[in-house]
Amino acid sequence: MAASNNSTAHPWLNRLKHEWLLLLFTALTVVLACIDPQPWARYKGWLQLPTLCGLLGLMISIQGIRDSGLVQRMARMLVARMHSLRGVGLLLVSMTAVLSMVLTNDVSLFLMVPLTVAIGGMSNLPILRMAVLEALAVNAGSTLSPIGNPQNLLIWQHAQMPFLQFVGSLLPAAAVMFVMVAVLTWFWLPKDRVELQADKLDGHPVSVSLALLSLVSLAMMVMMMEHGHAPLGALLLVIPFALFSWRTLTYIDWLLMATFATIFLGLGHFAALPVVEHALDKIDFTQPLALYLSGIIGSQLISNVPATVLLLDRAQNSVALAVAVNVGGFGVVIGSLANLIALRLAKQPHGMRLFHEVSVPFLLVCAVAVYLVMRLAA
Template sequence: MPALTPEIVRGLLSRLRGFLRRERLLGVFGLLALFLALADPRPWALYRNWLDLPTLLGLAALLVTVEGIRASGYVQRAARYTALRTRSLRGLALLLVLASALLAMLLTNDVSLFLVVPLTVALGREARLPVQRLVIFEALAVNAGSTLSPIGNPQNLLLWQRSGLSMPGFMLHLLPTFAVMLALLLALVWFMFDARTLTLQTSARTAAEALPRPALGVTAGLLLLVVVGLLQGHHAQGAAALVLAVFAVMFREVLQRVDWMLLATFAAMFVGLGHLAQILPVQGLGLQQPGVLYIAAIALSQVISNVPATVLLEHGAHDVMLLAAAVNVGGFGLGIGSLANLIALRLEGSPGSLARFHRISVPFLLVCAPLVWLVLRWVA
């Protein structure tokens, strides 16, 4: 083994700094998890619980299948088809936002992002588009759209089961919240995107990337349908095993292009925030009072994300449907408010996306939260 010379040490430190610059969230949540583990040791079983292996395995299955679809070339073809038939940037933005919201109702917020964001990035290669801004609005759209559906996001699924309501009954309770969110979002899209005509630009690189690979496209598309079905049936381990086996045998190069660091980021986030949720003082907050519950759920979502906030508050909340409205509103604001926000920004991948997301999402929360409260009080 060669000796560690000063040059080697400097090289290693330089690589580490570069890695941490690229993976800031992984570094933050990793340090949080490590600090809490040292300051407040808990039984190993709790750490396994916080890790949420089914969610990580489901995310792995989605990452691989969507990367397969992207590598097949059909996303690029769909992007060009869409761009050719959409006359203005504003029209395209409205189309993508509405599609994101609708897909989130049917396929959950994270699955819809895995479909829409790669399409948007591919569109950016076909026309001069503000891709980062479009993806930010798609993240907001899936948070709004998933609010209406009992299966649209994890917190809704949990609270739907606890509420005892039918699916239509659950949706009816959340309809006012969803309506306010979507109306605000569409109004903001109208003002944030101008009506300029789209101009296509096809380079040799984008043309080469768009060459279709039918076997890969068909396999990945069928696997995506199977994965969604397995995940809705709570068979994440089977979904991950199937996808990894198929791609390891047939399309191994796709596995090398998957963003595995995103999985590591979520693992660190689940452990760190799960531990933090256990030590936050939420008892005795007066959650029986509607106003306190509403504010507490939104505020806590900004600290530990809306799914852990739901788990933490559900036992002390007498009004389950008000809690559902509040934690869905809490998905806006800071990026950590909803895992969908982080997934969207990571899939888009450009620098500075989190800061720009906050410049749009935080004011959106500050307007949306009081409006939703007023509407809920009015319809009560």
């Protein structure tokens, strides 16, 4: 009885036992703070508060859309018109990639993964496989657009390159990535027809007021993020949801927010270590292969956005750097933080293991293919 009471009294502690990524980066952050203490201002910079606020705003909006029943209604409409699992998979992957070009990779996942989970809940669509494929798809799709992901935005602004020139330069790499994702989707998903589970198709009414509030909130949050006002946008979202749909706020994945905060702090501090700076000084970034491998390996170690910041002033070829860090988004889960978002939204057991079983080999093949295509296109 005592053990049972203890379990119910500390649900957060029970959840933390499974949050190995959060625990790992919390430990890294603490260790680095002890061996290399820095002024508080540097920690504030590494924390990337605008990014965290933007993530919170998106999570609130999408949770509201989920709670309204709109996602379930859209899922029913979509799955009723599709006949094969491969057809559904290719449609979802294509939609995810296209949305990532205009709404950024994170926003695309926040829209598409809940839709995928809803479809999987009423049919035989494998949810976890689709979540992994959609994580790969946003990386491929967002590669093409200067505003598709944070690393592209940084490089585009730094290089002061025309929008269409950037798109044209990244087109060969993005095309290779997307074709590989599409081929993987076709062969990895079963050949089976879509089988509807009739008992899960009914009985989910749509709350029009909550759906409208959530859709308007999502549009406003994206606009606020684009104009650099993410903290204000998140605050403006919390107030109406607290007044009219407070339950939505209780369903937010606050441990995911904490995980991102510790990742930003730990990796930001690691990238700023003098030993890392000295190691980079020894690399000849004028060599295309050296820059390409540095971008990919750096992304695997510290994620592709910090790797971009680290290499931005050292790389003379901005397009080559963009290709490298976008390819580096594949592989390990922290290669792109969009990978972690996809897995957390899907909420499927053994997600991290399956992701790495697919994404690491995908990176190895994709890295070679993209490099050869970019050399031919040069």
